[in-house]
Structure formats: structure tokens, C-alpha cells
Amino acid sequence: MQKFDYDVAVLGGGSAGYAAARTAAGAGLKTAVIEGGEEAGGLCILRGCMPTKALLYAAEVMHLAGHAGPWGIRAENVSFDFEKVMARKNALIKGFADYRRQQLAGGKFKFVRANARFLDAHTVKLTPHPSFGHPLPAKRGEGRGEGGSQLITAKNFIITTGSVVAPPPLPQLRETGYITSDDALTLTRLPESLIVLGGGAIACEFAQFFARFGVKVTLLQRSEHILKEFDPDAAVEIEKVFRREDIEIFTNTKLIDTKRDGGLKTVSFQHEGRTVSVSAGEILFALGRVPNTASLGLDQAGVITERGRIVANELMQTSAPHIYTAGDCTGPHEIVHLTVQQGEIAAHNVAQPGRPRKMDYRLLISVVFTEPQVAFVGLTEKEAKARDISYLTASYPFNDHGKSLIMEAKDGFVKLLADPKSGEILGGACVGPMGGELIHEIVTAMAKRMTVHELAAMPHYHPTLAEIWTYPAEELAGQI
Ligand SMILES: Cc1cc2nc3c(=O)[nH]c(=O)nc-3n(C[C@H](O)[C@H](O)[C@H](O)COP(=O)(O)OP(=O)(O)OC[C@H]3O[C@@H](n4cnc5c(N)ncnc54)[C@H](O)[C@@H]3O)c2cc1C
Numbered sequence: 001m002q003k004f005d006y007d008v009a010v011l012g013g014g015s016a017g018y019a020a021a022r023t024a025a026g027a028g029l030k031t032a033v034i035e036g037g038e039e040a041g042g043l044c045i046l047r048g049c050m051p052t053k054a055l056l057y058a059a060e061v062m063h064l065a066g067h068a069g070p071w072g073i074r075a076e077n078v079s080f081d082f083e084k085v086m087a088r089k090n091a092l093i094k095g096f097a098d099y100r101r102q103q104l105a106g107g108k109f110k111f112v113r114a115n116a117r118f119l120d121a122h123t124v125k126l127t128p129h130p131s132f133g134h135p136l137p138a139k140r141g142e143g144r145g146e147g148g149s150q151l152i153t154a155k156n157f158i159i160t161t162g163s164v165v166a167p168p169p170l171p172q173l174r175e176t177g178y179i180t181s182d183d184a185l186t187l188t189r190l191p192e193s194l195i196v197l198g199g200g201a202i203a204c205e206f207a208q209f210f211a212r213f214g215v216k217v218t219l220l221q222r223s224e225h226i227l228k229e230f231d232p233d234a235a236v237e238i239e240k241v242f243r244r245e246d247i248e249i250f251t252n253t254k255l256i257d258t259k260r261d262g263g264l265k266t267v268s269f270q271h272e273g274r275t276v277s278v279s280a281g282e283i284l285f286a287l288g289r290v291p292n293t294a295s296l297g298l299d300q301a302g303v304i305t306e307r308g309r310i311v312a313n314e315l316m317q318t319s320a321p322h323i324y325t326a327g328d329c330t331g332p333h334e335i336v337h338l339t340v341q342q343g344e345i346a347a348h349n350v351a352q353p354g355r356p357r358k359m360d361y362r363l364l365i366s367v368v369f370t371e372p373q374v375a376f377v378g379l380t381e382k383e384a385k386a387r388d389i390s391y392l393t394a395s396y397p398f399n400d401h402g403k404s405l406i407m408e409a410k411d412g413f414v415k416l417l418a419d420p421k422s423g424e425i426l427g428g429a430c431v432g433p434m435g436g437e438l439i440h441e442i443v444t445a446m447a448k449r450m451t452v453h454e455l456a457a458m459p460h461y462h463p464t465l466a467e468i469w470t471y472p473a474e475e476l477a478g479q480i
Contacts, residue, residue: 006152018343085213309332
């Protein structure tokens with residue numbers, strides 16, 4: 001029997017990696033986490049969910065302060081201090097990141113700061129990040145490679161190396177220059193105007209953040225609507241709000257060219273059969289991210305990828321049966337709670353192969369933290385049609401609901417999808433105030449496979465936003 005340094009080595013110490021390591025070590029496996037980033041903490045904490053939501057909340061406070069008139073409140077000349085807005089975000093992120101680093105360093109597993117690359121199916125070469133400034137410590141039983149690198153062997157691996165910003169679709173974009181979501185989070189001053197390339201969650205969240213802080217924003221989206229994974233009724237509602245907030249939106253576009261002239265950057269694109277050019281002080285490139293797998297030497301380990309994405313089955317097992325994966329490097333959804341669940345399932349299946357657990361995306365949740373927020377769980381109408389699943393649907397608008405009228409939050413609606421025979425709730429969508437919170441009532445209902453009859457009969461306190469769900473539930477219960 002070959003002896004290995006570790007039972008399992010987790011490559012990457014982000015949300016998926018930490019969840020996998022904690023689970024593997026908790027199951028009694030000798031575990032190492034190898035984290036190669038300049039800063040440990042992972043995307044969600046350092047440059048993803050947390051900093052963006054901290055900034056978006058500031059934008060919401062700013063917007064509310066500037067639009068207090070309907071309640072008879074005069075808040076004239078509302079202004080802001082961008083340095084302080086960013087400083088608050090930075091302080092929060094430092095707190096979250098420090099805590100995560102304590103968890104990584106103080107876990108029941110070995111935490112190694114180095115970049116990993118497979119040499120063969122059971123060996124990785126570790127190279128310290130240049131900024132760490134010290135060679136890796138020599139360990140008994142762990143071989144030494146060239147240039148201070150270290151080799152470690154493991155019986156199993158869990159690859160959780162995350163994602164990187166996608167390469168630009170036009171080579172001239174590099175020359176023109178652009179910022180990514182990472183750069184947007186470290187700006188020290190706001191541009192006067194901004195072109196946002198992309199119409200996904202990250203693009204929309206940043207578009208509204210910048211617009212609410214006075215930046216003239218133009219958003220360019222290739223498909224027919226922004227937020228293309230949602231149903232068009234949700235996207236149309238956000239497009240309406242964005243236009244009201246002076247965000248210019250072009251959908252159905254095809255990028256042709258970009259150039260820089262002095263302080264202005266220009267993007268030319270096809271739109272409704274003609275060439276349109278828009279110019280702004282800055283371009284935010286938000287056309288997505290790609291799996292971070294290119295430099296892992298995966299072919300040495302027999303791990304198959306498809307367009308960079310590690311191919312895995314529902315056990316989170318790759319084409320090399322002793323190697324598992326989780327998170328953005330495998331997908332299919334770049335959503336934190338799923339990366340955590342995948343990490344836990346991968347580690348569980350390494351520890352207990354005889355009692356395997358599988359990923360189940362029936363309760364897929366997606367939230368966009370614009371205002372109004374956009375959220376769905378389970379089936380969308382788009383997907384139901386594509387998969388030929390029969391459903392009944394009913395929706396109800398926030399402009400006819402007591403609590404949202406009190407809040408002057410009149411944009412959006414809730415929608416339920418139900419099985420036409422049993423009435424089981426198949427999906428829910430909410431575009432509206434606190435949509436990301438409200439959707440969790442439907443997540444709970446779907447987790448317990450509740451019917452619309454049961455949801456309609458459930459008590460809801462009055463007046464709350466949550467009671468809006470009873471209207472489509474009652475309508476569907478009446479139909480079934
Ligand atoms: C702007 C933005 C906003 C977002 N907002 C949300 C949100 O609101 N809600 C939500 O659910 N999701 C959100 N996401 C997505 C979410 O952040 C990711 O899905 C999640 O953080 C991915 O976790 P991960 O563990 O797979 O990857 P990561 O957290 O990226 O971890 C991968 C780790 O692997 C390390 N690594 C890479 N290569 C190597 C190597 N060769 N050796 C060793 N270590 C390596 C990296 O340094 C990194 O620390 C957002 C993303 C972005 C960019």
C-alpha cells in the first residue's frame with residue numbers, strides 16, 4: 001500500500017475549500033488546505049458577495065435619503081463622502097477576512113500558503129506566492145522540489161480553485177483599458193461616466209451602485225434582456241427601474257470596437273441594424289468569469305475539463321475517481337451557498353464512499369441585490385417551457401399591497417409556479433423590496449414540498465411584505 005502525506009489535500013481555501021476541509025477534518029481525515037492567493041479569504045469575502053453588498057446597501061441609503069419627499073420628509077442637498085463609503089466597506093471586509101483566516105489557520109487541518117500544481121495523480125508541487133517572501137518549511141515525509149518548492153502527496157484531492165475574470169472578447173479592449181469588479185471595489189474616486197459591459201447580476205448591481213452615486217451609466221447587453229437567467233417579466237421590471245434612474249440600456253448588442261481618445265473611452269456596437277458608439281470616462285468589464293484551472297496541470301492527474309470547467313458527477317467526483325471538486329472551478333452556478341454545499345458533499349464522499357451524498361439543484365436560489373431585488377427559487381417559466389414541464393402560474397404586484405405601499409416600494413411582483421394536478425410549489429420569483437429575504441419563504445415551502453393550498457392556509461402577520469405570497473397561492477389553490 002502506497003503511503004501518502006495526507007488523506008485529502010484541498011486545493012484552494014475559498015468558500016468551497018474551507019467547507020471541504022472542515023468537513024474532511026471533522027470526519028477524522030488527515031487534511032491539508034493549500035491556498036495560493038496573495039490574500040487568503042476567498043472571493044466571496046474579499047472581492048465578491050460581501051464588499052459588493054456593503055456598497056449596494058450604502059447606495060440604497062443614499063437613494064432613500066435623496067427620495068424622502070413622499071413621506072413628507074425634507075432631506076435637501078443629500079451628499080456623500082466616497083472615501084468614507086469605501087472605508088466602511090473595507091473595515092467590514094477586514095473583519096470578515098480576519099475571521100476566515102483565523103478559521104483557516106486554527107482549523108483541525110494543515111493550512112499551507114502556496115500554489116499547487118499536479119505532477120501526477122497523487123502528487124502536487126507547491127510554489128509559494130512571491131509576496132509571501134519565505135520558502136515553504138521543510139517537513140518530514142514531504143519531499144523537496146526545485147527552487148524551494150515542496151511536493152506533497154495525498155490519497156484524495158478536492159479541487160476548489162475558483163474562477164478568474166473572463167478574457168476580453170475584443171483584443172483592443174486591453175489597449176483601451178477597462179476596470180473589472182475587483183478594480184471597482186478599490187476605486188478611490190468615482191468616474192464621471194461609465195460603460196458597463198454585460199447584463200448579469202454583477203453588471204446590474206454595479207450599474208445601479210454607480211448610478212446612485214451620480215455616475216452617468218450606460219449598460220450594454222448582448223441578449224434581448226438583462227439578467228437573462230431570470231424570466232423576462234423580472235428583467236423588464238429592472239430595465240424599467242434602471243431607465244427611471246437614468247441608466248441607459250442597450251440590449252441585443254454586438255460589440256464591434258473600442259478605442260481611447262484622451263480621457264474618453266469609446267465602445268462601438270451593433271444595435272437594431274446600425275452601428276452605435278458611446279463614450280465614457282471608464283469601462284467596467286462585467287462579461288463573466290471563467291474557471292481558474294489553466295495552471296493546475298490537470299492532465300497530469302487525469303482530470304477532464306470542458307472549456308476550463310472541471311467535469312464532475314453529482315457526487316462532485318471528477319474523471320479521476322480519487323479527485324473531487326467544488327465551487328466556481330466546476331460550476332454550474334457561481335453561488336456561494338452552493339459552493340459550500342458542494343465542498344461539504346465532496347469531503348463527505350471522500351470520507352464515506354459507502355454512504356454517498358449527491359448534489360441536488362431542485363432548490364436552486366438566485367438573488368440579484370439591485371433595488372428592487374430580484375430573486376427566484378426552483379423552476380422559472382423559461383426553464384419549465386424548455387423542459388416541457390406543465391405548470392400553472394399566478395403573480396401579484398407590489399403596487400397593490402399594503403406594506404409595500406407604506407414603504408413606497410411599488411416596483412415588482414411575486415410569482416408562483418405550481419404543479420397543475422397536485423398543487424405542489426415548483427418555483428417562486430420575487431422582484432421587489434427585500435426580494436432576497438422574501439424568497440426564503442418559498443425555499444422553505446419547497447424544501448418541505450408544500451402545496452399552494454398549504455401556503456395559502458399558513459398564517460401571515462399583517463401588514464408584512466411576506467403576506468403578499470398568499471395572493472398568488474390563493475389564486476392557484478382556487479384553480480387546482
Ligand atoms: C463581484 C461579485 C459578487 C458576487 N456576489 C455574490 C452574491 O451576492 N451571492 C453569491 O452567492 N455569490 C456571489 N458571487 C459569487 C461567489 O463569490 C463565488 O461563487 C464564490 O466565492 C466561489 O467560491 P470558491 O471557493 O469556488 O472560489 P474562491 O473563493 O475564488 O476560492 C478559490 C481559492 O483558490 C485559490 N487558488 C487558486 N488557484 C490555486 C492553486 N493553484 N493553488 C492553491 N490555491 C489556489 C485562490 O487564491 C482562492 O482563494 C459574487 C462574485 C463576484 C465576483
